[in-house]
Amino acid sequence: MRIGMKEFTLISEVREELDKALKNGKTIGFVPTMGALHKGHLELIGRSVRENDITVCSIFVNPIQFNNPEDLEKYPRNLKQDGKMLLSHGCDILFAPSVAEIYPPEEKEDLKIDFGTLEQILEGKFRPGHFRGVAIVVKKLLDIVKPDRAYFGKKDYQQLMIISELVSRLQIPVKIVACETVREPDGLAMSSRNMRLTIGERKVAAKIFEALKQVKERSATQSIGVIKKWAIKHLQENPAFRVEYLEIVDKRTLLPLTKWNNRQNALACTAVWLGNVRLIDNLELF
Numbered sequence: 001m002r003i004g005m006k007e008f009t010l011i012s013e014v015r016e017e018l019d020k021a022l023k024n025g026k027t028i029g030f031v032p033t034m035g036a037l038h039k040g041h042l043e044l045i046g047r048s049v050r051e052n053d054i055t056v057c058s059i060f061v062n063p064i065q066f067n068n069p070e071d072l073e074k075y076p077r078n079l080k081q082d083g084k085m086l087l088s089h090g091c092d093i094l095f096a097p098s099v100a101e102i103y104p105p106e107e108k109e110d111l112k113i114d115f116g117t118l119e120q121i122l123e124g125k126f127r128p129g130h131f132r133g134v135a136i137v138v139k140k141l142l143d144i145v146k147p148d149r150a151y152f153g154k155k156d157y158q159q160l161m162i163i164s165e166l167v168s169r170l171q172i173p174v175k176i177v178a179c180e181t182v183r184e185p186d187g188l189a190m191s192s193r194n195m196r197l198t199i200g201e202r203k204v205a206a207k208i209f210e211a212l213k214q215v216k217e218r219s220a221t222q223s224i225g226v227i228k229k230w231a232i233k234h235l236q237e238n239p240a241f242r243v244e245y246l247e248i249v250d251k252r253t254l255l256p257l258t259k260w261n262n263r264q265n266a267l268a269c270t271a272v273w274l275g276n277v278r279l280i281d282n283l284e285l286f
Helices: 011-023 039-051 069-074 079-088 130-145 154-170 192-196 199-205 207-218 224-236 260-265
Strands: 006-008 028-033 054-059 093-095 149-153 175-179 241-250 266-274 277-284
Touching (some): 011 054, 011 093, 011 130, 028 039, 028 130, 039 054, 054 079, 054 130, 079 093, 130 154, 149 154, 154 175, 154 266, 199 207, 207 224, 207 241, 207 266, 207 277
Parallel strands (some): 028 149, 054 093, 149 175
Antiparallel strands (some): 266 277
16 A cells, blocks of 8 residues: 655665665666656556556756756746645655756766667757767666666657667666657647647647648558658648658667658657747657
8 A cells, every 4th residue: 555655855865765665575666757747747657656566756857968058947847746746646756856966076977878870860960969868867867766667658759769778788677668658638749848838839739749640641642752741841831830850760760761661660750849849749650
């Protein structure tokens, strides 16, 4: 039976608590987040609660994964509200460390893994250094929590692949659980950044997913080149949108497809600016 939720800010304290759980043979599920929680995060929490004896959620806005200082500054933070949401959804432990706790001044951050093209294309192309920052903090958090399972959403598909590669290369003993994207009733992928949209922007934001659904429908009869041109043009007909990229890729490698040779592995992915907010989404096509 789960009773209450414990909150920790220090690595030593959360580690002491989790060591007790491990000695008692408890399984640990882990959901790393940057806070500003929404229903998508809570779906991850719910799944962890169902599949593990203890669920840990971390809230840490990781500075080294932001290549835009303004984006870091504007990232929404509401730890008190997040804590209430976690408590009501059965989370057992909230770990909310400071930047100095995760990145002590005397430590140099480095990760000797070459992710190759995986960190250079799509999001990697437009956000240089982003995935290295993600990989560094995820490794640190996995080393602290030592979970049996860690839960990540498919909305950040490239991030999911980077983390899976990280775990595989370093042989970290954790199962990475990929969870389906959670959407608003109009189809917009849930994201902490959605709360930065104006009322007018929010009304048109669902057109991103509508375009992806059209890509899927057209893939039965049209070539990849024709579909991409149509989708970009369709989105940019709305002056509120600025398409950074829209690609159809092999979901195993994220390399662009030019022909429908691997239909069952095709993934449409996009990054779109809506006003001052950058939104990403993807959809498996077959």
